[in-house]
Amino acid sequence: MKKxxxxxxxxxxxxxxxxxxxxxxxxxxxxxxxxDNPEARLAVMSQVRQELGEVNIELLEEESD
Structure with a gap:
């Protein structure tokens, strides 16, 4: 999905x-x-999931010009 x-x-x-x-x-x-490192990304996603509950969260794909 594009922004x-x-x-x-x-x-x-x-x-x-x-x-x-x-x-x-x-x-x-x-x-x-x-x-921006794997450990920080994992910690952030864990926190986001705690805040938003059972909402399905998807990472945005890199956009190419």
Missing amino acids: KYLRRVSAGVYASLQGRVFVDMREFLAEYGIP
């Missing part, structure tokens, strides 16, 4: 009209000054 088709909820978090939630992990980490 241009989604509504920005907060830094790095987007939602579709169908209620799907997407995370641009690179944008999210940069916004909050968190280093």
Whole structure:
């Protein structure tokens, strides 16, 4: 899914009209000054899932120009 088709909820978090939630992990980490490494990504996704409950969260694909 491309960001241009989604509504920005907060830094790095987007939602579709169908209620799907997407995370641009690179944008999210940069916004909050968190280093971009596998451990940080895992910790962030765990926290996001705790906050949003059973919502299916998908990572946004890299967009090519």
